[in-house]
Amino acid sequence: MTRPPGTHLSPEEIDSWLSGTLAQDWQQHLDQCQACLERARTEREIVDGIAALPLISPAAGFSDRVMAAVAIPDPFAIRSLQATQRRLFATRKSMALAASLTLLLLGSMAGSIAWSLTHQETLANIGTWLQSQGGQVAWLSLRGLASNLIEQPWYGGIRSLLDNPMQLALGSALASSVYLGGLLILRRLLALPTQQVAHAGM
């Protein structure tokens, strides 16, 4: 920038002088103007004085104190994520496949939501039909199971036992005592030790 006649150095020109990039005509002015030269020299002294301020460091162990409060990401998790990303974006084909699958998933989700909202009556009919079908299937299964039971060879023996009340009571008492005996044995086997166990070093 050329110097208008009669003007002194502005702070910008002093900055340029400090950084050694002052224009020639300003430099000529500086050589002749005692006020500007003194001002520039004072600024240099200040700037040099600031730059010469002593370097100061935090107390020893600063790094450890910072690191104690920093959460470092798990390298294994990062590597797995990066590997997946690399695999997905390795080739155009894999990228296209990933994009297609994402689109398909999002599209089908959006489609099913939209269809459900617009076909609520159909959905209700399907629900009713499934309920009646389910009931029929359950009834048929029960019937099949019962007829299968009747055809078993031991069914006749049990049936005759039911015809005689005395034999039935005897059988029931026998089965109950076997069941109770089993329970008592199991309880004894699973009981916790009640005695204190001494621990080493305590």
Place this chain on the structure above:
Amino acid sequence: MASSRPEWDGLSDQQVVLLARSGKETAYRELIRRYERPVFALLFRMVRDRELAEDLAQETFVKALNAIESYRPEFKFSSWIFKIGNNAAIDHLRRRELDTLSLDGSPHAETPEAMQATALQIGARQESPLDTVEAKELGGAIEAAIGSLRPEYRSCILLRHVEGRPYEEIAEILNLPLGTVKTYIHRARNELRQALAHLKE
């Protein structure tokens, strides 16, 4: 630490950040090693209290390193960490409302009259005996004069002349227009010149 120094010296800040992001603890320590001194020095000269500066420096690094994923490599790491540190210092000073009246008036003053009206005369600041002893040496006098600047001027002058940062980077760190940064630095130097005038006599 298993890694050797020359291995790290060849890496840029951005490369070290990438290693930190991949979970390498030594990369975090390298970032701290590179910036603990400049960040601490800036904060110490901003708040003029060693213990407090250490707390703020620790807060700065913890905040930066825990948010390393949000750092954008197109910007300088130094700008990012200085920005976090400077914000911590300014927030603290605002909370404490330190006596930081400008000798040159409000930084937002548009006219010379407005600047004059908001200006503070040299000598108005009460100097303690400790300040007087400190000011006997040039370095101490400069430290004391910088301490009397308003925080915005202080950040600018320290980043420019202690850290040697270009105007553009200072504007980015302080989130200020470039012209404002230049104005602040010129006004700060003007205040320092007045504050240190007695040493020349």
